[in-house]
Amino acid sequence: MNRFFGRTLLSATLLTAPLSLPAFAETQINALFMAQAAYSEADVRAMTEAFTKANPDIKVNLEFVPYEGLHDKTVLAQGAGNAYDVVLFDVIWPAEFAANNVLVDVSSKITEDMKKGVLPGAWTTVKYDEKFYGMPWILDTKYLFYNKEILEKAGIANPPKTWEELAADAKIIKDKGILATPIAWSWAQAEAAICDYTTLVSAFGGDFLKDGKPAFQSGGGLDALKYMVDTYTSGVTNPNSKEFLEEDVRKVFQNGDAAFALNWTYMYNMANDPKDSKVAGKVGVVPAPGVAGKSEASAVNGSxxxxITSVSKHPDEAWKYIVFMTSQATQNAYAKLSLPIWASSYEDPAVTKGQEELIAAAKVGLAAMYPRPTTPKYQEISVALQQAIQEALLGQSSPEDALKTAAENSGL
Structure with missing residues (x-):
């Protein structure tokens, strides 16, 4: 080798070597989210990009699955070598996840500012047995959406305040030939149906459990299923509701084929987007109705x-990411598909502008949120109730018999 060339090559290597080494030790964390409703995948990616820009030593590997796959993916990954560090979890899972050591107790990490600033109802999302297993992130309940133009055509001055009024209004719309099936629900044999059912159970003053045993087969639980069956058999409910998930309901409503629909927060701004919706500018939203003498409004806790998973190798970085994603600044910037968990956000014009009607409904709905049963056996109860709802809607069983069987199959 030419000595001069060798010295030149060595000098060049010495000069460039430091530049090719990373300036920091990068930690990678894996995070699991759902690919539907609330924050969109694009929103989560944008939030995460902002986090990594502020924390260049942490890389976040994102994975998205449909809601229906979120629970099992979380549980099955616990024994895998590439387990998740951060997971999105439903309000119905902390009892089970705590009992099976899936999530880390983060009670000691919750600051006083967090406790004071976050809406009280939001904390129920992550709390079990007086311990906190994460930070609330998506604060959500179902609202009654209505098509203002269709109600006007039918001569209905105001949206219904009770479920009885809703059925009566839907019959007026049907009888006048404006829409054949005015109400759309998400009653597929999935968790979506349990959310609609829970909303009605809350309205009728029902209980899921009493003294740890099923109580939904009588009282308000039975009244709720009877109401579902009545609206279905009377023809005011879209018959395809028994196969609909929330996105199906949104599409039907946006196409102008529903006068009323029960759905989550995210539908409000999507249905009001003229690029994708035929009903933009005609969308009304109110809290889900109540029952005369029993409730003013109804709501399910869908938060x-x-x-942080118990198998995370990077719990500190995972918590740093969670704090960023749930921060007031991040949530306020993305408040069009999911409303913030922070109380003072609801007085912020940046959050309320353009969705004043939704915020007004949220102030009532979020305060009325009713929980699905808090028990490690939740999955068994949910599956049994999903089956009962389908059987009752299809006329294969009476509401009484369907719920009695569900109670027997609940595992409690």
């Missing part, structure tokens, strides 16, 4: 939280 979700972000937690």
């Amino acid at each position: 979700m939280g972000l937690g």
Whole structure:
């Protein structure tokens, strides 16, 4: 080798070598989210990009699955070598996840500012047995959406305040030939149906459990299923509701084929987007109705939280990411598909502008949120109730018999 060339090559290597080494030790964390409703995948990616820009030593590997796959993916990954560090979890899972050591107890990490600033109802999302298993992130309940133009055509001055009024209004719309099936629900044999059912159970003053045993087969639980069956058999409910998930309901409503629809927060701004919706500018939203003498409004707790898995090798970085994603600044910047968990956000014009009607409904709905049963056996109860709802809607069983069987199959 030419000595001069060798010295030149060595000098060049010495000069460039430091530049090719990373300036920091990068830690990678894996995070699991759902690919539907609330924050969109694009929103989560944008939030995460902002986090990594502020924390260049942490790389976040994102994975998205449909809601229906979120629970099992979280549980099955616990024994895998590439397990998740951060997972999105539903309000119905902390009891099971705590009992099976899936999530880390982060009670000691919750600051006083967090406790004071976050809405009280939001904390129920991540709390079990007086311990916190994450931070609330998606604060959500179902609202009654209505098509203002269709109600006007039918001569209905105001949206219904009770479920009885809703059925009566839907019959007026049907009888006048404006829409054949005015109400759309998400009653597929999935968790979506349990959310609609829970909303009605809350309205009728029902209980899922009493003294740890099923109580939904009588009282308000039975009244709720009877109402579902009545609206279905009377023809005011879209018959395809028994196969619909929330996205199906949104599409039907946006196409102008529903006068009323029960759905989550995210539908409000999507249905008001003229690029994708035929009903933009005609969308009304109110709290889900109540039942005369029993309730003013009804609501299901459909909130979700972000937690650290017990197998995470990077719990500190995972918590740093969760704090960023649930921060007021991040949530306020993305408040069009999911409303913030922070109380003071609801007085912020940046959050309320353009969705004043939704915020007004949220102030009532979020305060009325009713929980699905808090038990490690939740999955068994949910599956049994999903089956009962389908059987009752299809006329294969009476509401009484269907719920009695569900109670027997609940595992409690």
